[in-house]
């Protein structure tokens with residue numbers, strides 16, 4: 393299917409009364425269904441409605457992120473934010489009825505048991521008593537995004553937004569790296585009170601919601617909101633412990649070797665982005681050139697990625713350039729009504745452009761391959777699984793890195809792998825911090841900064857912020873968007889990376905098999921919970937002992953050779 397161009401895609405904002413009437417009819421038809429077949433037909437109608445509402449919501453959010461200063465987009469997003477909790481209420485009510493259906497066992501046979509497990513988790517995370525809290529939470533998230541997007545920094549006679557400043561972290565000149573980071577962290581330092589106030593309000597709000605819904609704390613609610621079906625707090629804690637005992641020492645070793653190679657007396661924060669004396673390898677061309685190289689890469693990689701990439705380009709489903717007023721970061725969103733995903737990024741001329749691009753392409757491709765899943769809830773799996781698709785594609789595209797980096801491709805691969813290993817301790821630190829925060833929601837802002845410092849010492853003992861006052865005082869976490877906008881999301885990256893690294897090992901031993909496993913995993917969408925999906929691809933769950941050991945050994949061997 394070739395959709396119309398993105399600029400022509402439009403989903404009118406739903407009218408509350410109409411949606412409520414549609415739901416009333418669905419409920420009446422479900423309750424009066426004479427058999428499982430009739431109930432199935434009702435579910436299919438409901439799924440169409442849910443896809444339309446989801447697409448409207450995603451599109452509204454996307455257009456705001458593309459241009460946060462546009463008053464019409466801002467207003468549309470506010471409208472969406474006000475309406476979404478009430479729509480959620482309707483959908484949660486409908487799911488409650490599905491869970492109580494007399495035909496439940498036949499419906500589970502038809503749609504799979506996972507949907508019922510997901511719905512069970514979803515119905516526990518929403519109740520009309522928290523409607524206003526959910527609206528407020530979304531407003532605070534938008535305030536955080538808007539605040540960061542509004543930053544205008546001056547450096548070396550030029551103006552930059554925050555994402556635009558990140559490229560200097562890789563500058564080979566130490567004084568430039570240092571100066572740019574001083575500027576960037578100076579901005580965060582100047583916003584400290586606002587950032588503390590926004591987060592403090594979020595924590596209070598989330599803790600209150602947990603109480604109203606009958607949870608002991610927001611950690612419990614947070615896990616349910618992340619739809620963790622087949623693992624809990626204890627498994628996650630064990631995994632963090634495994635990263636701390638197995639990966640942190642290797643990461644420290646890699647950083648020591650790097651400091652020696654870069655001839656630095658000690659590795660300060662502003663050096664952490666640099667991996668080679670002459671500067672990190674960078675793509676050898678601009679945005680348009682990157683797109684052309686990507687086209688060649690996917691043509692050779694095959695597996696359907698070639699046609700898919702052509703579709704994204706032709707239909708304008710990529711927004712990769714950075715510009716003023718555009719929100720930072722990169723993500724992939726789903727426009728289910730049109731059967732296509734959309735990729736959002738902020739290219740800045742560094743190797744990160746290639747990494748973000750292959751990452752988001754992994755999400756997008758899985759999304760596309762799963763569009764024919766019978767339920768909206770199966771188009772994406774839970775995030776822990778989603779990030780396997782994205783991070784695995786980063787590794788599966790390794791053999792084509794010559795197209796982007798020329799002779800520096802091997803250097804790129806080594807850095808990519810090193811950064812993956814360095815990421816694991818950081819990722820679990822972000823997770824651990826949030827556990828500390830939500831276990832003691834009454835903590836003061838200063839105590840939260842101290843909590844962050846305690847997890848830094850635990851997982852990232854090499855961190856040295858020198859004269860950067862804000863992060864040296866424990867404020868680093870305020871630049872991590874997920875901590876504000878997506879609580880407990882971050883661990884998912886580390887769980888998925890542990891799986892993606894296994895596929896990396898496999899791709900070096902048996903590439904066709906690794907590729908086949910990858911495609912099967914993409915097609916499976918969200919039909920299974922995390923550990924089952926992982927095992928279905930012949931991978932070891934990150935919660936099983938030894939899984940990290942093998943990956944770490946292989947990576948260490950690779951980095952020591954050559």
Ligand SMILES: [Zn+2]
Nearest residue numbers: 751755779782
């Ligand atoms: Zn991702």
